[in-house]
Amino acid sequence: MRLFGAAVGVVALAASAFAGEIPRVDRRSGYDFMSRETRAMQDDDTANPGLLWVLDGGALWNRKTGAAGRACADCHGDARASMKGVAARHPLFDAARGRPVSLEQRINLCRTDRQQAPPLAWESRELLALTAYVARQSRGLPIEIAIDQRAQPFLDAGRATWERRQGQLNLACRQCHDANWGRQLAGSVIPQAHPTGYPLYRLEWQSLGSLQRRLRNCLVGMRADPYEYGAPELVDLELFLMWRARGMTIEAPAVRP
């Protein structure tokens, strides 16, 4: 199939639906599988603990940092305008690095390249706060992942991870999340695993956390070796998950059990 340029932010023809993919009409956010009380916690900005990180992120956005003595705001101005839609488009192919980068990686690249500041550690309070603040600006927008021929191999790698049996339990992600979503697993309902709400406040963590944290949890839960934070396997899987959730609405920062 011929591909057109990546200029249009719409899924290219080559990235067609894969076998077993949940039909668009059946796609549901993890929100729909939660209890009424947890949904209420997410919906109320004055009760959603994730907003504490967004508040932090707003302060960090305006703070000058690094050898360049520059704040995010100095280049990007008001995040409400400049960051609108950004989280909905990440992971995004980075031409200079020749591969897709996640939102957290993008923030750290700005820090090292533009602010001349050291990168923030994965799952650090600061990185989570900035990611939450940026992601919050995409709340209500549809996920829009552009796949062109440069990004295709990475999407395929992510999909391969999704479909591959792993760990002592010898399970593939899709076995639960494509084939058995909606059913019970040890007292919890299996969601479809769409990353519409990241970074999110997980009650189990008693903290806000990233998608990569959740993916590592899943791998540990399957008794598989979790990839290190920032590993290409995780970013490729993120890319695949966001693409799989294309068209769904960003809820960040969400709340999950």
Added chain:
Amino acid sequence: MVANALVNVPAQARPGEIIEIKTLISHAMETGYRRTQLGALIPRDIVRQFVCAYNGTEVFRAELHPAIAANPFIAFSTIATESGTLTFHWTGDNGFSVTESAAIVVG
């Protein structure tokens, strides 16, 4: 670690109106019952008191124990008596102390 708080108070109210106030404070609320992987007890570190004052008069107080969830959320109500300032003060273990305030116009 930045300790911050989110307070939701209506900007204005009618005299005598009962207003609902919702508060969130960033705090791990370490219970003192958890153990590290080597079995050592992690000491308790929690928010212990929350006080709301209205133009200096205390109108609500909460005495917290470790069973209050992390990032404590407390929603309560008070009567909008006069214009002024509502202050919110959280104190806890290890010298934890955070104050927030919100202005209210009544009339």
Added chain:
Amino acid sequence: MERPTSRREFLLAAGGAAAGMGLVSIIAVEPARATPATMQEAIRKTVGSARVDAGRVKLELPPLSENGNAVPLTVSVESPMSEADHVKAIHLFTEKNPQPEVVTFRLGPRAGRARVATRIRLADTQTVVAICELSDGSFWSDRADVVVTLAACIEEV
């Protein structure tokens, strides 16, 4: 492929109980536990020798909680909240948490309405008790049972 060993099942079971209290590891260390008796003792310390009657206060908790780390709770009392007749305090207790006391809310006529919401930790499926103290010195109680389930894939640090 071998069936899961009994040791693994034991660790998963211990981890399940532990995860409900937010314990970091799944070492099988016996956690401190309150009992209905220690809860009664804590209630007794709060109310003194006064009688506690069921009624007046209403405790709202979900009958099933997805995660014991943050269970939303609302407690309310039908009261005019006047100078002459108001709620002075609301105390919350649990039966099976490591300690029975949860929180004490101190109200008064300025509250306007006796209704407070918060989120609590529940270590296990158990009963939660609310005791309210009125301005006339009387004490009233309500109880609610909560079934606590846990996240299916238990995280390790």
